[in-house]
Amino acid sequence: MKNIIRTTTAITTLGLVAAMMAGCASAAADPGTGESAAPVDELRLGYFANVTHAPALVGLEEGLFQDALGDVDVTTQVFNAGPAAIEALSAGAIDATYIGPNPSINTFIQSGGESARIVAGAATGGAALVVREGIDSPDDLAGTTLASPQLGNTQDVALRKWLADEGFETDTSGGGDVQVTPTENAQTLTLFQQGELDGAWLPEPWVSRLILDAGAHVLQDEADLWDDGAFPTTVLLVRKEFLDEHPDVVADLLKGHEAAVQWIADNPDQAPAVINGAIEKETGKPLDDAVIERALEHVTFSVDPHADTFETLVQNGIEAGTQKEGSIEGLFDLRLLNKQLEAEGEDTVSASGLGED
Template identity: 50%
Template sequence: MPASPILARLALLPLLGVLAGCAGAASADSGPLGPARELRLGLFANVTHATPLVGLAQGFYARELGTTRLRYQVFNAGPAAVEAIFAGAVDAAYTGPNPAVNAYVRSHGEAVRIIAGAASGGASLVVRPGIDRPEQLRGARIATPQLGGTQDVALRAWLAEHGLRTTITGGGDVRIYPTANATTLRLFQQGRIDAAWVPEPWASRLELEAGAKVLVDERDLWPDRRFVTTNLIVSTRFLRQHPQTVDALLRGHVAATAWIRQHPEQAKRVVNAQLGALGGKPLAPAVLDRAWSRIEVTDDPLAVTLAVSARHAYAAGLLSQADLRGIYELRPLNAVLRARGQPPVDDAGLGDRTRRPAPIPSHPAGRSA
């Protein structure tokens, strides 16, 4: 097994350094400057990023952005996308809840805002045959996409609930290896890891291409089987300087989400073609069908579930105590939704920094951190 925990700690150092200084940089921005000449967007080549994949392929963003040039960059996991925002390499990104929370807290609420939801579901713990109960994972080697990422935090919370201790340096009762998803598939096929908590389509690929089985479908841990998997976040500086461009991005986002929901089979084919273009080859039909059945595209950021994820990250030692007031800026999204005759979405009291601190609740289904 590669020394993944060591590499993960080293990779985290520049991110923490950037986070320490980003609050002052973000607060030094000027007022509105009009539409941006360019919008740089981050996303993943995952089924859970169906909205941006369709938005790019079908031209929903381009039509709304008008003369603003759209560029995009593909990332493997959320912490890397957030680091790119701090470094000024991207302006907005689709990422999971925990990287967004980590960025917000460590920058003292200055660096980013969540402006929309994108996906719910689509994450599972898959294991090698013979593992049927949590206690059988003691001493196991488990992969997650990146230290501090959404699946990494979910895994640590679930293990803690079942009495299995982990550390951010790879120790404890279970050894967690932050590993790129494509590498995880190869290591599983080689028998070098025992399990992985990964997003789609990787969970389905591990099942169908490496003989894994699902031990935990994360949807089963949440009320109504809904939890935030993917958000759209934006640099606070970009939001303040170019609100018209952010509005245009959101119009494209909402249009893409609506199109996916209205044309699920066609959308599935578009997403698969994009995965092939961005990731090397499209998914096999069986993998695509299984992965697609496990996600829900939605504009709703499912704010309450983000607060629970933040609580889990704090319990795992990956986040300092969090006051999440102000992490959401949903007024532009709700304006777009109202213009389309759709109901607004809720920020769970986390959209106004002047309100009393919003407590991070216990897991609604009783799952503890």
């Protein structure tokens, strides 16, 4: 049964659980070998009911994860934003999660590199600042209230950094020239429709929902802020202890993940319905056809995590005031993925000096 995480556990409790897990960790296998230290019969996977997490949605709906994992059962938990997923990962409640890059960076730095590793990319693009009628330039944002999915998540950092570049001050308590209010995506839509919010920096399909269902328009597409429009929106993050102890299971997860990315590329006519069906299961309501089609036009799915962008993402988080300074050397472990890509005759992907590849 899929359980939707709606609340977070006390930080002190999570810290205690994480400490207990670290104390009980057994001898680790080398992830590059694909050999596990001990058998496991379950992989607990987190994801969001977002278009930017389509490889997770397709992998589950089409049975691609289960096909790849064989006798290892896939159980799932659904999250609204990255920080909540990180809390579950850190507490050992899940083994892997689809997630944005900034929460991945945060947990790595805060744990001194002991918490998790990015093992693959999943999606690029598909995030933007959308606003109400009457806001036509950044200058019009003074005194407005904008939403992001959660404090410290990838879109929250992007919004705060962009506002700073435009000359606005913000703070994590909601003060400043522009008030940034972290809000669940579904609630953001409702509040925007009610006139309680002036805009939001969101991932797809929420960008398209605010545009088509609520009359918003794009003020800043995040793709326009990056070279070639390529910026990571979603990566596949695995708890380090699980990766160390069960590299063969992670290798099979990656096979399912790559199969899902390829399925989306190979089935452009079927993908919207499959993705929409998965979203309906988790949210209780499907997206309009126009929404899902527009959303998919703005997202690219790839196993490349675009590691070359992560140093910039670190600096953005520091400037946004949502993360500590620290090294991300070692954040990536792409050995299992690249071994798989080499066996298939595909181009390998780079950790850009930030880990193993």
